[in-house]
Amino acid sequence: MTEIITINCNNANCYLIRTASSMIMIDSCHAGDAEMIEKQLAEKGITPEEIKLLILTHGHMDHTGSAEYFKNKYQTTIAMDPIDCTILDIESRGLIGAVIKYLSRKELHRSLKIQPDIHLVHGQRMDQYGLSAQIIALPGHTRGSIGILLDDGNLLAGDMFMNIITPSLAHIYENEDVLKKSRDRLKTYPITTVYPGHGKPFPFKKVNK
Numbered sequence: 704m705t706e707i708i709t710i711n712c713n714n715a716n717c718y719l720i721r722t723a724s725s726m727i728m729i730d731s732c733h734a735g736d737a738e739m740i741e742k743q744l745a746e747k748g749i750t751p752e753e754i755k756l757l758i759l760t761h762g763h764m765d766h767t768g769s770a771e772y773f774k775n776k777y778q779t780t781i782a783m784d785p786i787d788c789t790i791l792d793i794e795s796r797g798l799i800g801a802v803i804k805y806l807s808r809k810e811l812h813r814s815l816k817i818q819p820d821i822h823l824v825h826g827q828r829m830d831q832y833g834l835s836a837q838i839i840a841l842p843g844h845t846r847g848s849i850g851i852l853l854d855d856g857n858l859l860a861g862d863m864f865m866n867i868i869t870p871s872l873a874h875i876y877e878n879e880d881v882l883k884k885s886r887d888r889l890k891t892y893p894i895t896t897v898y899p900g901h902g903k904p905f906p907f908k909k910v911n912k
């Protein structure tokens with residue numbers, strides 16, 4: 704039985720995936736959110752030392768900000784596509800995109816200070832970490848964006864999608880054409896539910912055309 708636990712800090716989600724044999728964290732919210740994460744872990748009866756692996760879906764600081772804290776304090780192993788250790792400029796679509804880009808402007812241009820311990824690639828299986836899942840490359844929002852597709856059909860999608868008001872494709876991105884191609888490729892996978900980096904989970908069938 705695989706359980707997905709949501710931790711929300713200042714409008715960014717990180718997730719814990721609990722399986723029979725392991726606890727894996729997906730993303731780490733903003734820098735400065737670590738104590739809020741620790742508090743929510745404690746409320747759920749989880750100790751940070753239980754977390755075997757921290758997978759970062761991409762390099763933006765509202766997802767990677769507390770990774771350094773966990774690595775330094777708990778020696779948590781960090782996994783990501785290392786190309787996202789350097790972040791490129793972002794473009795936006797529409798009014799919502801312009802607002803998100805403006806509000807995120809400070810975080811979107813900071814790069815990671817730590818190097819990942821594990822370099823993830825498309826198609827990589829995660830069974831050796833106790834997780835029945837594969838890594839799917841989802842470039843577009845950033846070059847190194849990845850999704851974690853569990854064998855039960857749940858997709859942890861980082862910022863490929865958001866669901867603050869309604870499910871939607873990312874409103875900010877490094878390359879919109881590449882982003883749309885990633886969305887189209889996802890439709891070839893047996894996905895049931897999307898867990899976005901911002902907002903609530905939603906059925907994959909609600910992904911816009």
Ligand SMILES: [Zn+2]
Pocket residue numbers: 761763844862
């Ligand atoms: Zn992002």
